[in-house]
Amino acid sequence: MSLTWISSYWPLLLTGAWQTVCLLVISVVFGFVLAIGLAFAQVSGGTLTRVLARSYCTFFRGTPLLIQLWLLYYGVGSLLPMIPGIRQSLFWPVLREGFFFAAVSFTLNYAAYEAEVLRGALLAVPKGELEAGRAFGLSPWMLTRRIWLPRAIRIALPTIAGEIVMQLKATPLAFTVTVMDLYAVANKVRQDTLLVYEPLLVVTLFYLALTAVIARVFRGFEAQVPVRR
Amino acid sequence: MATAQQGILDLLSPYPPGWGGVLLAGAVSTVAISACAFAIGLLLGTGGALGKLSGNRLLRLLLDLYTTLIRAVPELILIVGLYYAGTDGLNRLLAVLGMPPVNVNGFIAAVAVLGFVQGAYMTEVLRGAILAIPIGQIEAAKAFGMRPMLRFRRVLLPALLPNALPGLANLWMSVTKDSALVAVVGYQELALATRLAGASTKHYFVFFLASALLYLAITLVSNVVVKLIEARVRRGQPRLA
Numbered sequence: 478m479s480l481t482w483i484s485s486y487w488p489l490l491l492t493g494a495w496q497t498v499c500l501l502v503i504s505v506v507f508g509f510v511l512a513i514g515l516a517f518a519q520v521s522g523g524t525l526t527r528v529l530a531r532s533y534c535t536f537f538r539g540t541p542l543l544i545q546l547w548l549l550y551y552g553v554g555s556l557l558p559m560i561p562g563i564r565q566s567l568f569w570p571v572l573r574e575g576f577f578f579a580a581v582s583f584t585l586n587y588a589a590y591e592a593e594v595l596r597g598a599l600l601a602v603p604k605g606e607l608e609a610g611r612a613f614g615l616s617p618w619m620l621t622r623r624i625w626l627p628r629a630i631r632i633a634l635p636t637i638a639g640e641i642v643m644q645l646k647a648t649p650l651a652f653t654v655t656v657m658d659l660y661a662v663a664n665k666v667r668q669d670t671l672l673v674y675e676p677l678l679v680v681t682l683f684y685l686a687l688t689a690v691i692a693r694v695f696r697g698f699e700a701q702v703p704v705r706r
Numbered sequence: 707m708a709t710a711q712q713g714i715l716d717l718l719s720p721y722p723p724g725w726g727g728v729l730l731a732g733a734v735s736t737v738a739i740s741a742c743a744f745a746i747g748l749l750l751g752t753g754g755a756l757g758k759l760s761g762n763r764l765l766r767l768l769l770d771l772y773t774t775l776i777r778a779v780p781e782l783i784l785i786v787g788l789y790y791a792g793t794d795g796l797n798r799l800l801a802v803l804g805m806p807p808v809n810v811n812g813f814i815a816a817v818a819v820l821g822f823v824q825g826a827y828m829t830e831v832l833r834g835a836i837l838a839i840p841i842g843q844i845e846a847a848k849a850f851g852m853r854p855m856l857r858f859r860r861v862l863l864p865a866l867l868p869n870a871l872p873g874l875a876n877l878w879m880s881v882t883k884d885s886a887l888v889a890v891v892g893y894q895e896l897a898l899a900t901r902l903a904g905a906s907t908k909h910y911f912v913f914f915l916a917s918a919l920l921y922l923a924i925t926l927v928s929n930v931v932v933k934l935i936e937a938r939v940r941r942g943q944p945r946l947a
Binding site: 535536538539540541542543544545547548551552553554555556645646647648649650653660673674677680681684685688 | 778779780781782783786787790791794879882883884886887889890897900901904908910911912913914915917918921922925926
């Protein structure tokens with residue numbers, strides 16, 4: 478067991494950790510917003526929106542994240558330069574990066590899983606609470622914003638924590654599209670120093686610590702509303 | 707436009723120079739890897755669940771370590787780490803026994819690693835399913851004088867299957883998708899075959915879309931099979947609602 482390499486690699490490890498956290502936060506935040514739309518489309522949309530949202534979830538849940546990532550990075554990435562003027566636009570420096578494609582595919586993937594969780598939670602909100610809201614004369618929009626959605630998120634909280642941890646465990650895939658995330662740094666250390674296990678172990682500890690933080694934060698959220706058991 | 711369509715369909719044709727055959731072969735090896743890993747996972751999971759419930763302190767501690775670690779570490783790290791640890795360990799063992807080192811077959815390595823990971827998840831699913839069986843049913847079997855094996859076969863297994871099936875189905879779906887990760891350690895299944903096809907023709911988009919649809923087909927067919935199995939193991943049960 479040798480850990481001397483940490484002293485020379487810690488700046489790289491820090492940037493890697495930062496990239497990993499960025500990927501996680503971006504995909505969870507944007508994915509959650511998208512998931513809310515997808516969940517409502519499924520429980521209260523018309524036939525067309527319902528079918529579209531359903532197919533979206535089926536596609537993204539039925540195919541591996543790795544394939545979605547490569548479809549975006551290699552597939553769409555190879556088609557993008559064909560759009561006239563895109564190389565000159567100010568988006569190009571972002572669109573060129575693997576990070577952009579990783580963030581987009583993780584977001585789309587997370588949204589599909591989260592939408593399924595929220596759909597179940599929206600249906601699980603007790604009917605009487607919605608009826609009470611209507612009896613108070615709340616408009617459908619107010620009812621959704623003040624009662625339906627907040628109650629559903631509360632119901633889904635433990636599952637959401639689990640989904641975020643799953644998403645964290647999926648982030649190392651980004652290294653396959655040249656993102657210098659924590660796992661990619663570990664790989665680089667392995668290649669440079671010929672140490673097989675130590676870098677992986679150190680990186681694993683970071684993932685475990687982050688998982689513990691997520692669990693704690695969500696326990697805090699859940700404790701906000703006292704529940705009688 | 708018509709020629710472009712023709713060109714793309716040619717690319718996916720199952721006969722060379724089309725790449726359809728390579729993709730289909732990749733899909734077959736994806737299913738084969740997943741099925742073998744799932745079977746190994748079932749064995750490990752059954753042993754693990756019975757071990758956790760056996761009441762042996764040390765055994766339970768070891769199994770807790772196994773399930774917690776495997777479930778907490780990212781799959782990619784597990785696959786890469788176990789792949790190297792496994793081949794390295796095997797060759798060291800062979801060196802101790804005075805035998806020449808071997809090159810581990812990619813298929814066997816992939817199956818072993820994914821099976822080991824599945825086993826941890828299965829342990830928890832099966833443990834929960836066993837705990838959900840009304841204790842009276844097991845006590846009744848004991849009162850009838852059934853031996854442990856007979857009890858497992860006639861009472862425990864049929865009673866736990868309806869409880870465990872949704873979890874097991876989820877695990878099957880996740881192993882078919884996790885198998886794409888072995889592409890990273892270089893075994894040719896669907897994901898890697900797709901990347902090769904894309905790299906040599908530069909039609910990445912077409913191939914990745916095609917392979918996404920192949921994975922989707924695997925998932926959808928699996929869904930139908932799961933429904934059939936569920937109807938079978940739940941036969942005779944009252945339907946809720």
